[in-house]
Amino acid sequence: MTEPADSDENPVPAPAVAAERRRAPRPRRIPRTREQQARFDAREPAFEPLPFSIDDTAASQPFADRLQAWFDARRWQPFEFQRDVWREIARGASGLLHATTGAGKTWAVWFGALAAFADSTNEPTSARSRAPRAQPEPLTVLWITPMRALAADTARALQSSAAELAVPWSVGLRTGDTSSAERARQNRRMPSALVTTPESLTLILTRPDAREVLSHVRLVIVDEWHELLGNKRGTQTQLALARLVNWRPELQVWGLSATLGNLAFAADVLLAPVSTPRVNVHGMLPKALIVDTLIPDTIERFPWGGHMGMRQVSAVADAIGEAQTSLVFTNTRSQCEVWYQALLEAHPEWAGLIALHHGSLDQEVRDWVERGLKSGLLKGVVCTSSLDLGVDFLPVERVFQIGSPKGVARLMQRAGRSGHAPGRPSRITIVPTHALELVEAAAAREAVEQRQIEGRDTPEKPFDVLVQHLVTVAIGGGFDAKELCREIRRTYAYRNLTQEEFDWALGFVEGGGTALRAYPDYHRVMRENDGLYRVPREDLVRRHRNNIGTIVANGTLNVAYLSGGRIGAIEESFISRLKPGDIFTFGGRALELIRVQDMTAWVRRATSSRGAMPQWAGSRMPLSSELADATLMMLARAANGIYDEPEMRAVQPLLELQRKWSALPEPGLLVIELLKSREGHHFFCYPFAGRTAHIGLGALLAWRVAREKPGTFSISMNDYGFELLSAQPFDWAGQLESGLLGLDELDHDILASLNSSELSMRRFREIARVSGLVFQGHPGQQKSARQLQASSGLFYEIFRHHDSDNLLLNQADTEVLLQELDVQRIRIALERMNASRVVVMRPKKPTPFAFPLIVGRLREKVSTEKLADRVERMLAELEKAARV
Template sequence: MTDPIDPDRNAAREAGTAADTDSTGGDGPDASSIPPTRQRAPRPRRIPKARIEPPRDTFTSTGYSPDPERAALPFNTRTQQWFAARGWQPFDFQREVWRSVATGASGLLHATTGAGKTWAVWFGAMAAFGDHAPRALADPLTVLWVTPMRALAADTAGALQSSARELAVPWSVGLRTGDTGSAERARQNRRMPSALVTTPESLALMLTRSDARDELKQVRLVVVDEWHELLGNKRGTQMQLALARLARWRADLQVWGLSATLGNLDFAADVLLGPVRTPRVTVSGMQPKTLIIDTLIPATIERFPWGGHLGTRQVEAVAAGIDEARTSLVFTNTRSQAEIWYRALLEARPEWAGLIALHHGSLAQEVREWVEDGLKNGTLKAVVCTSSLDLGVDFLPVERVFQIGSPKGVARLMQRAGRSGHAPGRASRITIVPTHALELVEAAAARRAVEARRIEGRDTPHKPFDVLVQHLVTVAIGGGFSAPGMLDEVRTTFAYRDLTAAEFDWALTFVERGGASLHAYPDFHRVVRDDDGVYRVPREDLIRRHRNNIGTIVSNATLQVAWLSGGRIGSMEESFISRLKPGDIFTFGGRALELVRVRDMTAYVRRASSSRGAMPQWAGSKMPLSSELADATLTMLAEAKAGVYVEPEMIAVRPLLQLQADWSALPEADVLVVEVLHTREGHHFFCYPFAGRIAHIGLASLLGWRASRHQPGTFSISANDYGFELLSSQPFDWASLIDGGLFSATHLTDDIMESLNASELAMRRFREIARVSGLIYQSHPGQHKSARQLQASSGLFYEVFRKHDSDNLLLAQADSEVKLQELELGRIERALVAMNACRLVLTHPKKPTPFAFPLIVARIREKLSTEKLADRIERMLAELDKAGR
């Protein structure tokens, strides 16, 4: 087959570069991200965003009418004209992908954000598979484009459709996500588009259709966008199983993954391409791109930092930076932090009312869509956001990005930086705004790590049985399966490559008869084997329940937040609302709200007269420091110990680091610093392994438990990304305990499970597993189950299995996930090995050091109100500053 897009013939006359296209207020509805002075809500759209309106000159229900002059030209000529009209030219990596797709290969494309990954694969698909002669009907479903986010799916569908129309390729492009309306779904059911943009969950739902094989076996290419976002979780496992199903139906299926931030490319490719039988390639398109990473260094830096206070002091400086750019994104690591910064910016610049907005996953869909549209057309000056805007939606007007606090990871910093200058040839700029002084060191370390391309690798789940159980029911609905064939199919995936026949038989028995303990209950006889040996789902009610609860995302239970007089604002975790009583005030959607009542999974509110109240806290808000960034930070501290201060951040924080070295010592990659001191609070043990907050919680619990075996005692624990504190009322001989094996990795699993009451953690983890595996379900349409009801149901199953079905593989999975994900047991073990290999520096400072101070503040924060905490810290700082002079 000849190359459908000539890579060389007109290269000399091509110029430029290629681009990648990767609520309310008052007591009535308005946009929750617009302040009271300009609080008109975006008018609801008659057509949901999930539906892509067919433009003129493209497919409609009656056919396709292309520009005959354009369609008569060869596709490679049209492509050259398309690029030239924009002043672009294809990159070498795009040409390489075009050739690879044309020759039938699958692959992983790793390219710079904004370099043109979308065009690389999409143009290759149109060239290789498109029949370029005009005709009345579209090609059958040929390309599946899978994205991890609905917003990214809608943006991608629009880009694919417009380019196909401009190139006169007679292809239709459709969109199918949870937001797709019933009319559009019905239209697709009658005839699928040539290319369909969807999500892993919607693809799994398509596999439950009775005609799934007939529709999907025509697919020739599957594109998995932002593969790094799926690789490390169960959604990625679900994607692997779906690809195995499609590859079974079509031997020459091609699969391409797209990513910009992967540290372990070969592994990522192996996971994605496990089921495919076509040749494999890995294409790197990391184009030279100006990436500016700077830090907003405060005018004054305290020598005794404490987390969270410094950020909002820099609101004026951030606002000045926003003023200099056309459009900016202000990223925060948590939703509560986004709420704080949105209000702070409005207070600093009241005239920006209606020109800045708030975007995070708990806000209503119509508000998020309004914000995204404002970013695309450049009508918004700035948007304060979370990871909800991390991925490759194309916001070309964005010129600058601010990162509030440490990004905690190199890949995350690069991903967010790429939201600005999102096109080849444009510089991307991200400014880190530290929230405490030690984050200045992290900022300098992050820039060094980016320059060295030390990007985090990602692991992937190993044999999650809840996902396998769900998939078996999915396939049983979508045409059925035979046991031997399904075992062979599942084993083609990376996740289940070593699945044993006994494990598969257990999963099959579990969906067929409910396993050893649920066989007496018909609702758990979800599949039956017919006379031909094919397993199918026998009852319509079981089919409906499965379809309503398909997917692997198990979010914390949420309540709708609505105005008492009508109008929805968004959603919030039930665990937060349950702590409030009527009359309490909290901040959400950029405004202060008073809780009136909670009824039918809805929290009814009205505007509060006071802005002082509790700030919502969302699960997962404590993002741990990555190993790569921790190592880079230790390198910076080693340079400081040697007297090398080159980076501007390090020069600014030099007095703090010198005081730390004078009073105690600076940690290094091969030096473990331990501080032991006595204050009026009691006896303190500080340790700085730089293993991340989650691992430090486990380490602190482990060491406290081991110490108490030698001498009875009770410990209070505090932890951050740098280290942890153990506080006791009586002294311990820590030097002797360390010499006696306190840091030993021997018997680690047993000791850590004992020290942390891991059975309770496993029972909480089992709730997610029970939902994914279909033991419990969120609700039927129109019904609601509270988190308490779901937890009670899963807890009952957990106890039944423990007593009567101890070999249940879902129990073993819960224990495994607690160790690997909740406790980060692997990182704890690596930390202990490193701690034993390090040179120990045990000091006895007279006062808490700059590294110890934030751990003390974090501990007392849990006990004091904001006002009392501020007073307490002010007294502590005065005493420490006096001692440090």
């Protein structure tokens, strides 16, 4: 397991313990001029802890004076919210700080910690020895961050500021990338402040002396809390905080967030275990946030996904050329590779000046790119969400978003990568790849202005994380069952944990449950004579430590040159479709596959410049409810003839044709289109509920209709609606009147309409890995995805037949409904559809809204070349009809 480089995409899996990992050869450098090479050689180095020293003259001054001098040297003044945080930390409070990106959240909590806890700074000069201290303070501050790149950047900032303020504190970094030598130093003596990740903190909790090591911690800071809140890494963080609070009841906890809609809820989740006073501090400073759109010269009235994006390359390149440094965000790693190649082909002279950054690239490559951004060496970087979070790239002037951002918070987060300093404006330019994304762009700008930011939910009682935590605590000194149960219940995630559920989890790790009782490897903890539960065997300890974490990625293979040098990692499912000699594009390079051996795809540079483009699983993000609602409001204005945004004026011909042939969806109006063609009978529906919900809605309606009259359906969906295609006609109007959209038996009908057992089995694969049922392998010896799937599938079948009350099975079913099918959003969509006025239109030809659904369905059946030809014929026919 490892910390994610891409928050919305699965990371490259790697063991949490990297101490045993052999260093990979350095990647080949991107071509650079002599001047560029000189600037690169003078770059900021990777984080290395500084030798402990202190300026005795500076240290003799009161800390408040030193801090003011620090601000004066930069011609800054502390903001009031920063002073508020300093006061609250000084009085022993915990809280959530919500502040504008680039406003100084780091300094708010860090300087508050230094002022409150650096003992030498609070004592009068006469009470201190005049000689510098020989040792820094013990581990006092834990700084938890969701990303390794952000961790290194934060550690540098904390270290340099502590040294400049003459505070006798050392700063350390502990992530999956930390060297074995540095880990050894930390094991001998922890730094005063440690920047780490949830996974690495959990590893520290497995130390037999964990309580002793962490007993001095007085403040825990959870950076970018909104990124952890909605997933199991956040649950893992909650459990770790509860453990620390149990050891030190007066522990203070502070969360940092920039873009979050449900702040009160986020604070409740984070601070549930703490007993100190709680506060929420808001630091939303006035900051110009410019959201504009790169509108293409021509816009077709019949759009289809991705058709328009690459026509914008020249315009994006021109804008990059005018700025000092730019970030070009894409929503998927495949799109990232395509755009990097396209920009380089448009400007070959930019070799060495533009770069690629996503989570599948080797760590050294990503480090090089991040240093190039900070130093201003790079002209532009094409990236994914791997660069979303708070790393400070001050030279960045422009940010581009290729395609719809799919969410308001994501748009604001990415915009904040430019102008990353108080008072500097942030600008993000949306580059639509689909004509209807022009409507989304206008809606997104209005949602940003009105701060309609998405909230985040949090997992409820994930038993796989609980099972993993029990083993972690058993390794880290052991636990008393009653005391640990009380501790776990203090977290928000497990506040409703019953004694029966806790006893089941304890019994599962102690004896393997009903089905695995005969297998010693699943007797992972045992109660010893002193009444404490511990792990009985050292091999079980090693196995658990090597697989700690909640991030479950699809199986990947390393990609490396035969001549030496690792490029990154790629999904096993993609490589398995290639044969030796095939060309594929990865990391901005055309590569020829030589062979696959030892979980590595060995390659060499290809002479051809084109090849297959890798596809990563889980790369399509659904439209958020907030942005969907804002988009419907824009369409409602268009339905009333109001086109007051430049994007809406550009797409007006398309929307007018949609209204002429059918109707425009809007709040309170559900548009359904029925159409007969040579393919069969089409049912189009536009709930604007997002891609994930439309998968479930389409399957649900097809299943309900087919109960009375058997039929076979092809389903297509996008963020705006879905299509059901059948060979025979159905009385859809009659079905709607008979309760087709009803909410009765919804969960049952959804599971029945899909292959629910297959979905649950797929979800169980992840649960099996997190709970430790499936061992992913020691460092450098990871099992293949096929092996892991076979193992988890075997457990699934065993539990179904011999341990049907297993709570991990129930969790799989629940996660299918809540996460994969998003049943809550389906329920909300059905409630809206029932409350709306339904208009059933019968156009003679596919409408502009229906056309992309048809193309999306055809894309799954025909090759790219045949699809392009077929789309051209369809477009010619439709345009001819539109001119009549």
